[in-house]
Amino acid sequence: MRHITDVYRALFSIRIAELLQYRVALVIWLIEVALGPIISIVIWSAVARARGGTVDGYTSATFAAYFLIAMLVNYFTQTWVFWEFEWRVREGTFSPLLLRPVHPIHGDIAQNIAYKLLMLTVIIPVSILIAIVFHPVFHLTWLAAIAFVFALLQAFVLRFAVEWALALLTFWSTRVDVLNQLYIVVLMLLSGQLVPLAFFPQPVQIAATVLPFRWMVAFPVELCLGSVAPGEILPGLAAQSAWLLLSIIILIVMWRTGIRRYSAVGA
Amino acid sequence: MPSITIKRLRKAYKVYEREAGVLAAVRSLVRRKTREIVAVDDVSFEVEPGEVVGFLGPNGAGKTTTLKMLAGLLYPTAGEISVLGHCPWKREKAFLSQITMVMGQRSQLIWDIPAIDSFELNRAIYRIPLPTYRDVLDTLTDLLELGPLLQKPVRTLSLGERMKCEIAAALLHRPQVLFLDEPTIGLDVTMQRRIRSFIGEYNQRFGASVLLTSHYMADVEALCKRIIVIHHGIILFDGDLTSLVERFSPHKKIVVSLDTLNGYDLQAYGNVVEHSDEGRVVFQVPKDEVARVTGKLLADLPILDVTIEDPPIESVIEQVFAQEVIV
Numbered sequence: 001m002r003h004i005t006d007v008y009r010a011l012f013s014i015r016i017a018e019l020l021q022y023r024v025a026l027v028i029w030l031i032e033v034a035l036g037p038i039i040s041i042v043i044w045s046a047v048a049r050a051r052g053g054t055v056d057g058y059t060s061a062t063f064a065a066y067f068l069i070a071m072l073v074n075y076f077t078q079t080w081v082f083w084e085f086e087w088r089v090r091e092g093t094f095s096p097l098l099l100r101p102v103h104p105i106h107g108d109i110a111q112n113i114a115y116k117l118l119m120l121t122v123i124i125p126v127s128i129l130i131a132i133v134f135h136p137v138f139h140l141t142w143l144a145a146i147a148f149v150f151a152l153l154q155a156f157v158l159r160f161a162v163e164w165a166l167a168l169l170t171f172w173s174t175r176v177d178v179l180n181q182l183y184i185v186v187l188m189l190l191s192g193q194l195v196p197l198a199f200f201p202q203p204v205q206i207a208a209t210v211l212p213f214r215w216m217v218a219f220p221v222e223l224c225l226g227s228v229a230p231g232e233i234l235p236g237l238a239a240q241s242a243w244l245l246l247s248i249i250i251l252i253v254m255w256r257t258g259i260r261r262y263s264a265v266g267a
Numbered sequence: 268m269p270s271i272t273i274k275r276l277r278k279a280y281k282v283y284e285r286e287a288g289v290l291a292a293v294r295s296l297v298r299r300k301t302r303e304i305v306a307v308d309d310v311s312f313e314v315e316p317g318e319v320v321g322f323l324g325p326n327g328a329g330k331t332t333t334l335k336m337l338a339g340l341l342y343p344t345a346g347e348i349s350v351l352g353h354c355p356w357k358r359e360k361a362f363l364s365q366i367t368m369v370m371g372q373r374s375q376l377i378w379d380i381p382a383i384d385s386f387e388l389n390r391a392i393y394r395i396p397l398p399t400y401r402d403v404l405d406t407l408t409d410l411l412e413l414g415p416l417l418q419k420p421v422r423t424l425s426l427g428e429r430m431k432c433e434i435a436a437a438l439l440h441r442p443q444v445l446f447l448d449e450p451t452i453g454l455d456v457t458m459q460r461r462i463r464s465f466i467g468e469y470n471q472r473f474g475a476s477v478l479l480t481s482h483y484m485a486d487v488e489a490l491c492k493r494i495i496v497i498h499h500g501i502i503l504f505d506g507d508l509t510s511l512v513e514r515f516s517p518h519k520k521i522v523v524s525l526d527t528l529n530g531y532d533l534q535a536y537g538n539v540v541e542h543s544d545e546g547r548v549v550f551q552v553p554k555d556e557v558a559r560v561t562g563k564l565l566a567d568l569p570i571l572d573v574t575i576e577d578p579p580i581e582s583v584i585e586q587v588f589a590q591e592v593i594v
Contacts, residue, residue, distance in 0.1 A: 003394055010391035014377060014384050021379045021420075095340050096375035101363040102392050263342045263356060 007102055011110035012117075019118050026122060033075065034126045037067040040194075041134050056199060062225065065136035068127060069221045070193055075123055076116065076152060077159045077216060081108050082180045085167035089262075090174050098259075105164065112160070139226030147233045151220040154240045159216045161247040168251075171258035192218030198227075212247065215240040268352075270444055270476040271314035271337065276346035278307040278332050278500075306332040308500040310346075316443070319470050319477040321491030321508075323584060329500040330480045331370075334446045337478070338368040350444055364393055367442040369434055371449035376421045382432040383417040386439060393440035400439065407435040410465050427458035434462065438469060445469075447479045451486055463489050484580045496587050503587055508580070515590075516583045519557050520576040521550045526569035536564055546571075 045060035190213035339355035353362035541549035
């Protein structure tokens with residue numbers, strides 16, 4: 001345990017030092033992060049006004065809340081590991097990671113968390129700005145707030161496990177970028193980042209719930225907005241946990257078979 | 268007990284192949300032709316603790332594949348491997364903590380930050396106690412003259428400077444077994460010599476086993492008493508350098524400087540392989556005739572200077588590859 005905390009401490013300081021080398025990229029990322037939710041809020045508020053104030057029960061204030069929280073949840077749970085993995089395997093930088101007596105996943109976890117800590121300096125001002133300009137309204141209860149924290153943490157681990165497993169497909173084929181693109185499009189739609197899932201037809205909503213996507217972003221957002229009925233909170237968390245468990249099992253199986261394949265065909 | 272043992276090691280890859288052209292590309296979607304390539308075939312050897320072994324062979328001979336199997340990056344198709352009592356491909360922590368692999372064309376250092384930060388990371392990863400770390404770092408800094416390099420971002424270092432840092436990073440945990448794949452590739456002669464002498468020094472000081480591949484014979488001559496020659500995945504020779512030369516090069520060169528070339532039938536003394544107008548003549552003579560021929564030359568000709576040379580090791584190795592017989 002001591003060993004792994006030491007490794008994480010060293011990894012954090014390295015990742016932060018590395019990220020600070022790219023200050024300009026951070027500013028560009030800020031624009032990218034802020035632009036999406038701002039556009040969504042502006043468009044949907046206009047639609048709401050045109051329809052006499054609400055769209056399916058959403059006012060411009062709830063739209064502002066929805067897209068603000070969706071931005072934050074997406075930020076918290078986001079990974080970019082599949083892009084990096086493909087590059088790693090193709091460029092041969094993965095082999096040195098395998099020679100170390102520490103599992104390569106730790107480096108990625110540390111990098112992800114370091115990045116997010118550093119990005120707080122970007123995301124907090126952006127959030128405050130959006131809040132001041134668009135006046136979001138929340139209906140948060142204590143129960144929902146506690147559930148939100150759990151759901152957010154589970155969503156992070158779930159997404160990390162699923163996306164790391166997706167990244168491992170590189171072991172079978174180094175041309176997985178099409179698959180990654182597809183995943184991102186489906187994720188955008190079914191995780192509720194583009195529009196609230198309630199706006200979709202019933203079959204799409206069912207698909208988002210049966211698949212892991214709703215549990216990655218939409219569920220924590222809905223909890224925060226108070227749109228999950230109290231009786232649905234626990235079953236929701238349980239369903240999320242089930243997907244989490246399954247994704248970890250899939251990840252372990254894929255790692256074991258993938259690494260065997262990697263070391264069979266040439267590292 | 269040997270630190271490395273491999274028995275009848277074999278590695279075969281399946282590769283997909285198709286002919287050129289769109290039609291062939293479409294056809295390959297349905298049915299892919301595969302071909303088996305044997306990279307390493309029935310290779311067996313042992314390396315003792317503290318031994319430095321040079322692993323020679325042309326590109327594609329199977330050197331890197333063998334090293335990767337030893338380091339646990341590849342698992343063998345058949346055969347047995349044991350490194351420090353471990354089965355490499357299981358990649359147990361106890362195994363990984365005691366070995367290192369340096370690949371001349373791969374980097375383990377983090378590109379954007381100074382090398383010293385990567386070193387710190389390795390200290391945590393390999394659980395190196397702080398006093399030991401400082402001690403080893405001091406030694407490495409000293410031997411490799413790393414002082415001014417450690418604080419600079421790795422991407423700003425020259426190839427040679429980066430390689431020195433690379434090697435230092437790979438040795439901080441004082442591994443007992445070193446796999447060095449072309450550690451001097453692309454470096455200038457001075458830097459090659461520096462790295463070479465450092466590897467020798469490390470081996471002496473820590474008694475580590477070293478398995479080294481290199482295209483530079485100077486590396487091998489300076490470091491390795493024993494060499495293993497591999498070609499097409501098969502071991503052609505395993506033994507010390509001098510016996511390789513003896514076995515594969517039955518000739519020596521006699522180089523003489525003459526006062527004048529005029530009027531002498533040089534071919535009568537032996538096979539003349541080179542001669543210049545200034546009077547320098549090189550004879551190639553069977554080894555057991557060297558003494559006789561030299562005596563005769565000295566007696567008959569106006570000789571200013573004479574030297575007897577072994578052929579360069581490169582040409583001996585070339586001969587081994589050309590013959591492709593197992594010895």
